[in-house]
Amino acid sequence: MTTEVAPNAPPPRAMHAVPGPRGWPLLGIAPRVKLESFHRQLEDWSREYGEVFAFRLGRRPFLAVSNPEVIASVLRRRPEVFRRGARLEATSREIGFLGLFSSNGDTWRRQRPMVLAGLDPAHIRSYLPAMSEITQTLRRRWLEAAQKGHEIDVLADLMRYTVDVTTCLAFGHNLNTLEASSETAIQQHLNVILPALFKRLLTPFELPRWMRNRSLRHHVVALRAEVQAFIARARAQLDERPELRERPENLIQALIAASQKGQQGITDEDVAGNVLTMLLAGEDTTAHTLAWLFWLLGRHPQAVAMARAEVDAVLPPDGVACSVEQLAGLDEVEACASEAMRLKPVAPLLMNEVGEDTEVAGVLVPKGAIVACLLRRPALDEGQFPDPQRFDPSRWRTGQPGAKSLSSAKRAVMPFGAGPRMCPGRYLAMTEVKMVTAMLLANFDLEFVGVPGRDEPAERMALTMAPVDLKMRLRLRSR
């Protein structure tokens, strides 16, 4: 058994002695679970039962934790003691996207440096021209919507943007869904596969025949075929221009070059798995983060005014950044994004399967149990952030008096996770978030961002947390 506890700590408690919501024999709390708002149910229970509580989902024991130090210690002890769930790993293998996100142990160790290298700041710099171009396309789309007075489906447009950026960077091919008249095939596949995956992961019982669903199978097979086509294209490029093996232009070239060299044992399966992982991990997360940020900006004109003043000072009049230096000057925009991720993190919940008996927050947790880290709870803790529900980007300004407390506050907010499995796409994601937000503020006034007839958009959880039915109306900005 592994532990990370002080020497004089009291003896650990067994899980059944830890308070938590009551369940039924065999089913546990399964009949009470609402998949789309499971994160909120857990957050509510943590208010009722405290920083550590336990329950069963089916036969599987769960321990939910919301203390930031406990969360950090769990996330640090990966991939050895805590791991991605065996079901996630098996399901991903079945679908054909066993990439960095879902793999464990040696597969994860082999893949991580490769994926990290493709997404590091140096590579992001070389991706900027493509990203600026795609941001220009989005700008044109929104200029047209503003001129015609059209309402914008925020999530749909932002997902088109992130699909275009991700496919362009990962595969060297811009799908240009922003200018396509209808949803592309890839989006249609993901719209079916992602919710099915999430449901499968949270259903308390094994669903051995889930892939027999004909529609799901169709989408999985078609998506795999799309990915194989990207791989074939990148292989041909590497054959034509062997110098790309040393200086790959995109992630797929980097992965294939490594697999051909036999470097670090990267296999063809690893390449395909990580190509799909980029699509799955990079699309919803960034689009949903931007959507929440826009909704919050729509309610806070002062924050808009400050961020816009900065955008006007740093960027050209079209508001589209084209250098790392310009993006680095957007501190206020970044502060707005950090504050949006504190209040509306798209990953408010991280599930970790226990790989060997261990101890967490003074509780004995057996192998096979799940430790659910409730990431949003510390981010809304009054002790860390006065008036925690208020959207206040000034909390994130650097060089302010109280910078020390800012650094401890930062440790309580983990939108990209923490420890050895922290999100490798965070530089790319922040680049996209800053680019799109700056473009929005430079060109448009936010006439309306919200859900008609509601104060707040509902939070819907399906792998990531999205604002439901968010709409936006833009007016050309009067300067």
Ligand code: HEM
């Ligand atoms: C605002 C946007 C994003 C957010 C909020 C986000 C958040 C996260 C979180 C919370 C994790 C789990 C970290 C952990 O277990 O400690 C994660 C993992 C991951 N993310 Fe992101 N992500 C974003 C964008 C991206 C992008 C753009 C990519 C790549 C194109 C990406 C690729 C990945 C991968 C591959 C992992 C798995 C890392 C591992 O297990 O080693 N993410 N992300």
